[in-house]
Amino acid sequence: MSQMRKFDYLQLGVAIAGLLMFIFLAFGYTHHLGYIDWIDQFGFKHIREPLTPERSWFFRNITRGGNTKWTALVMAITAIIALLIRKIDVAVFMVVNVGVFGLGVMMLMKHIFHRPRPDIYHVIAQGGYSFPSGHALNAVLLYGSLIVLVHYYLKKQDQLRYAFMTLFGALVFAIPISRVYLGVHYLSDVLAGFSLGVFFLIMSKELIFKYRTREVFEHAINPEPSANHA
Incomplete structure (x- = not known):
């Protein structure tokens, strides 16, 4: 039970x-x-066309789910709750993914590459640099992290678990797509942010939970009185 599981080479x-x-x-x-x-x-x-009032309204609202302030707020709330219930690994997981990778590394990357935003009509106002897409990176790291947590913590509530995972999964893809439609990112920006987010998410999941993700979360759901935490 306390045995360390093997590194997941498929995810690697x-x-x-x-x-x-x-x-x-x-x-x-x-x-x-x-x-x-x-x-x-x-x-x-294939993504931006056609520009219509209905699509513009939809993507303007969807893209808010990847805004810096919103992702930072969700990260902070999740981390605080995790600390209150003494799940240190979960708090570290969220702060590292969203705070360090999603916000910190993203800003560093943008200043390294200095790519101007597309010189086309922007449906929303957006400053700063373009490569990689911070919204795409944040979407994968924030909602991907929540998918991981929901998958393990709602093990016995299948309907609720699948509902949350479907919602978060849809946001992981819809937010990056919104950036291309809105004209504030190139598709290559979005793919770069998305792929980098996948790398960070998987590596943090494997390393922060010390290769024991399944055991750590299952213990959180079904704690054993005699089990000793490392």
Whole structure:
């Protein structure tokens, strides 16, 4: 029971694939390679078009779920609750993913690459740099982290668990898409933020919970009196 589970090599493979995708996109942008332009034009053609009042209203509201203030607020509330119920791993998991990776690393990356935002009509006002998409990164790290927590903590409430996981999963994809539609990001920005977020999320899940994610959360649901915490 206290035995350490093996590292999940399938998830490790997905994490590495995410990191390689980010490097592929970053290299393409910094070296002005043709595939970046192809990806970006594909995004504008198949995601942004057509611009309609209904779609604009929908994506303007969806994109708020990835705003810095909102993600920081959700992170803080979740971390405080975790600390109150003595789940230190959960608090660290949220703060590292959303605070360090989603907010801190994102700002660093934007200043490294200095990519201007698309020179097209912006449905919403947005300043700052474009690569990688902070909203895409935040969406994966915030809502992906919540999916992990819901999956383990609501083990016995299947309907509620699946409802939350469906909602959070939809936001993980809808928020990045909204950035392309709104004209404030290229598709390559969004893919870079998304893939980097996948890498950070999987690695933090595996490492912060000391390779024992399943056991840690199952113990939280069904604690054993004789079990000793490391």
